[in-house]
Amino acid sequence: MKILFPVTLVTAALALTACGGGGGGNDAPASNSGTVNVAITDNPSCGFNHVWVTVQQIRVNGSATAGDNDAGWQTLTLATPQRIDLLSLTNGVLQQLGQFPLSAGQYQQIRLVLVANGNTVVPTTATGADGTEVALSTPSATQSGYKVIGNFTVQPNTLTDLVLDFDACRSIVQKGNGAYSLKPVVTATPVVVSGRIKGYVSPTEVGAMVYAEQNGHVIKGTVVNTDGSFTLAPLVQSSANGNYDVVVVDKGYADAIIRAVPVTANADTTVSTAAAPISTPASGVQIASGSATSASDGILVRALQTVNGGTYEIASMVTNGSFSFTLPAGTPTYVGTYSSTLPIALTSNGIAAGQYQIEADETVTGAVQTTPINITSSSITNLNFKF
Incomplete structure (x- = not known):
């Protein structure tokens, strides 16, 4: 997931308007109302040059058990549906979806509603060049919407920044008949409890994948920029979620792992610099x-x-x-343990x-x-x- 910092990397803003859904919305008293600012971002995708989705609504409910037609749903509708290439939203880049007044309180359900058409993928060809867009089947996308993992709280007279992290790599099902369907993995993270991990890899490994993992599961991933830099964000602060392992993977090089990297809310944790980047030996x-x-x-x-x-x-x-x-x-994997004193030594683990x-x-x-x-x-x- 990518975190919405108040003064960074927002690419476009869209107006949101209220529609239906019961409870709160524009009718909420000013003294018991706050504002939610919503942005979307992505993990890098596997095997695609483009992943296009068209967002039209976000639905929220204070009840974790509310059904599709139960009371309490509030709907945030984009004035114009926004077609977004998820693969352009990496390394801290956000697509701003808009701001909307909501009744103060905790919201236990979030759903992302897409339009029926306008959702496609462009598979990576053998040469790496762009190919033809292929329709992406989106069952349930235009009705109740896709469930988003997470919840958030709106305080009275306060702006709450919320980022929807769309993991395209794990959301697209490649079927045996050559078709593709969308089974979204989307997570919501409030900025107030989030931070970032930043670093550099060797210039020879530009394009490598970098993951923030916990217990062997990827929480956030990105692809290394052309200058060797990477940003993993948003990541829930360590006091609430535990530390992270940073894993660097690149074809033709040994893997690198930096263990137990802490994350502090609204702050950066740096694991390497341009002068001393993460670097591992070549590998078959x-x-x-x-x-x-x-x-x-x-x-x-x-x-x-x-x-x-x-x-x-x-x-x-x-x-x-x-x-x-x-x-x-x-070549074996190279491993080190986080230290605020850089560079962090990486050594062959002997396996x-x-x-x-x-x-x-x-x-x-x-x-x-x-x-x-x-x-x-x-x-x-x-x-x-x-x-």
Whole structure:
């Protein structure tokens, strides 16, 4: 998720107007009303040059159990539906959706409503060039809306900044018939409890992926800028959510892990500088590929490494068909522990290279299947999971 700082990286503003939904809205007394400022951002996507979604409404409710047609829903409607390329919203870049008056209180449900058409993807071709837009199936998008993970509180006579983090990589299901459907993973984070992790990687690794992880699960990811810099934001402050592990992954280089990185609200935590960037040795790569299928709408397939007793995600995708990962195979992972004194030393952890667990998570039932692999000397192309 990306955090909305009051004076940074907002690319466009859109007006919001009230419509229906019961309770509060423009009719709320001024003494018991606040304002919510909503922006949207994205994790980088896997295998796409563009991911277009068209947002028309945001719905909120104070009850965690309210049904689609129950009372208490307040609807924020964009004056004009906004078509957004999610892949342009990385490294702290936000798309401003607008401000809207809401009754003071805690909101337990948030839903994102898209238009019926105007949602597409452009898959990355073998040459990396843009291709033709492919329709993105969006069931339920235009009715009740997609559920957003998280909640927020509006204080009287106060502006609350809220960022909707749309994880395109884990929201797009690649089906066996070549079609794509949207099963969104969207998280809401209030800025007041959020901070950022910033750093640099070696200029030779521009375009690398950087993840903030907890317990082997990616919380936030981004792609390295052309100057080697990266920003992971928004991240909930460590006092509420625990520290983070920063994982750098690039084809042709050993992985790098900086453990136990703290995050402070409304502040930056720096893990490396342009003068002393994160850098790891070159590594050969191999392919881990196969298929993952189920009767549901998607399976999250992850490539995991176990390093010094911790588990770290190196790659992932959502599919109901084939999957393929290009993974470092020739050099062990390099690991260090966060220190405010830079640079942070990264050393080889001593584990054998090319050792991974491929995990398939059925996103509806929660069933999990895992297979250990060793790709030190060759690719493995017959990994198959079926639920």
